[in-house]
Amino acid sequence: SAAVQVSSVMRSTNKSQQRGDKYSVLLPTYNERENLPLIIWLLVKYFGDSGYDFEIIVIDDGSPDGTLQVAEQLQKIYGEDRILLRPRAKKLGLGTAYIHGIQHATGNFVIIMDADLSHHPKFIPRFIEKQKEGGYDLVSGTRYRGDGGVYGWDLRRKLISRGANFLTQVLLRPGASDLTGSFRLYKKEVLERLVERCVSKGYVFQMEMIVRARQLGYSVGEVPISFVDRVYGESKLGGNEIVSFVKGLLTLFATT
Amino acid sequence: MTKLLEWLLGVSFVGIAWGLVTFDLLDLQLPSVCKEVAWPIPVYLLVVFGCYSLATVGYRVATFNDCEDAAKELQAQIKEAKEDLKQKGLKM
Ligand SMILES: Nc1nc2c(ncn2[C@@H]2O[C@H](COP(=O)(O)OP(=O)(O)OP(=O)(O)O)[C@@H](O)[C@H]2O)c(=O)[nH]1
Ligand SMILES: [Mg+2]
Numbered sequence: 001s002a003a004v005q006v007s008s009v010m011r012s013t014n015k016s017q018q019r020g021d022k023y024s025v026l027l028p029t030y031n032e033r034e035n036l037p038l039i040i041w042l043l044v045k046y047f048g049d050s051g052y053d054f055e056i057i058v059i060d061d062g063s064p065d066g067t068l069q070v071a072e073q074l075q076k077i078y079g080e081d082r083i084l085l086r087p088r089a090k091k092l093g094l095g096t097a098y099i100h101g102i103q104h105a106t107g108n109f110v111i112i113m114d115a116d117l118s119h120h121p122k123f124i125p126r127f128i129e130k131q132k133e134g135g136y137d138l139v140s141g142t143r144y145r146g147d148g149g150v151y152g153w154d155l156r157r158k159l160i161s162r163g164a165n166f167l168t169q170v171l172l173r174p175g176a177s178d179l180t181g182s183f184r185l186y187k188k189e190v191l192e193r194l195v196e197r198c199v200s201k202g203y204v205f206q207m208e209m210i211v212r213a214r215q216l217g218y219s220v221g222e223v224p225i226s227f228v229d230r231v232y233g234e235s236k237l238g239g240n241e242i243v244s245f246v247k248g249l250l251t252l253f254a255t256t
Numbered sequence: 257m258t259k260l261l262e263w264l265l266g267v268s269f270v271g272i273a274w275g276l277v278t279f280d281l282l283d284l285q286l287p288s289v290c291k292e293v294a295w296p297i298p299v300y301l302l303v304v305f306g307c308y309s310l311a312t313v314g315y316r317v318a319t320f321n322d323c324e325d326a327a328k329e330l331q332a333q334i335k336e337a338k339e340d341l342k343q344k345g346l347k348m
Contacts, residue, residue, distance in 0.1 A: 037346055041337040070348070077344050117330065149321025162316045166309065172259055226323035228330055254260045 022053040023128070024107035024188070027115045028097035029058060031065045034232035035116050040074050040083065042121040050125040057084045058115075059101045061091040095205050099195055102188070111185045116230040119183040123225050127185040130221045137190045137218035140176055140210060141183035141225035148178075148224030164245060171253050172211055176220050179207040180245075183225055190218055203241065204248025211256050274298060 047054040075083040113119040180203045198208045277294040
């Protein structure tokens with residue numbers, strides 16, 4: 001009958017599109033002229049292969065290196081429905097860049113990642129599958145579990161990273177293995193609620209997001225990722241990272 | 257309850273239990289063996305925890321995956337992407 005025919009056609013189309021799921025990728029950029037085309041190319045490739053509906057929102061903070069001009073070219077190549085440009089006049093920081101991006105996101109899921117190629121888009125389909133599998137409110141990439149790992153880190157950096165992570169696990173028992181990583185998938189309304197509540201900056205912001213998520217009773221799934229140190233451009237964090245990390249950790253310890 | 261409060265609660269609980277036994281605060285006439293055993297327990301706990309921490313962090317640093325393949329794959333894809341983007345008319 002007609003009904004059977006329709007249902008078999010439906011089954012063969014992408015299940016996710018049927019449900020109307022859409023994924024908004026937020027890409028905050030500051031001086032990422034060389035990385036932006038590459039990350040967008042990879043995003044388009046992996047979303048294309050997996051067939052999920054998506055949009056990429058580039059939030060550039062007036063990069064002096066001309067990142068925005070490159071983004072405009074990319075928009076012409078890939079279309080205005082896929083690449084959205086939501087620039088800001090000056091460097092206002094990562095936290096507010098996310099807030100700004102979410103306001104323009106039309107998807108029901110939001111993916112946050114760095115634009116510096118440390119976070120590889122090949123993991124996104126795995127994030128999505130993981131989310132569907134457990135109905136998670138957020139899925140976090142982890143460098144510390146399973147096949148996860150890093151590339152280009154010396155012993156010192158590994159030691160600091162593992163030490164800081166251990167200390168955090170002991171003090172906060174957050175129920176997630178990678179707190180400072182920023183490669184994550186959120187249900188949009190969950191991200192909105194979390195961002196509203198989080199006040200910290202830098203690495204601590206990522207940590208606060210996941211700690212508050214647990215506090216609010218949201219479920220967290222994890223996917224192992226490989227983190228490859230940036231090839232092009234300069235790191236924008238740095239300076240007294242460790243001091244601000246410890247301060248942020250103690251603040252969370254005392255307040256959550 | 258904040259994590260800080262949880263910790264304070266846990267530590268005071270252990271502290272009180274330790275005090276009760278070591279100084280026999282409830283006058284239970286505990287055999288002296290109990291006191292002798294209980295007395296150094298906080299130090300033992302600290303040492304055990306310290307060793308556990310060092311061992312765990314050491315082990316995790318030693319087994320931290322080096323993703324050589326991921327880096328190679330990325331390099332190859334960067335090349336491919338650059339060629340494709342050039343063809344699509346991107347001026348870098
Ligand atoms: N819009 C916006 N983006 C920013 C700002 N600061 C950093 N970013 C972007 O945020 C992402 C992460 O910044 P990174 O400098 O790579 O920080 P990081 O990953 O902790 O440091 P590295 O490990 O050295 O790469 C990158 O895509 C940056 O371009 C900012 O103030 N505004
Ligand atoms: Mg980075």
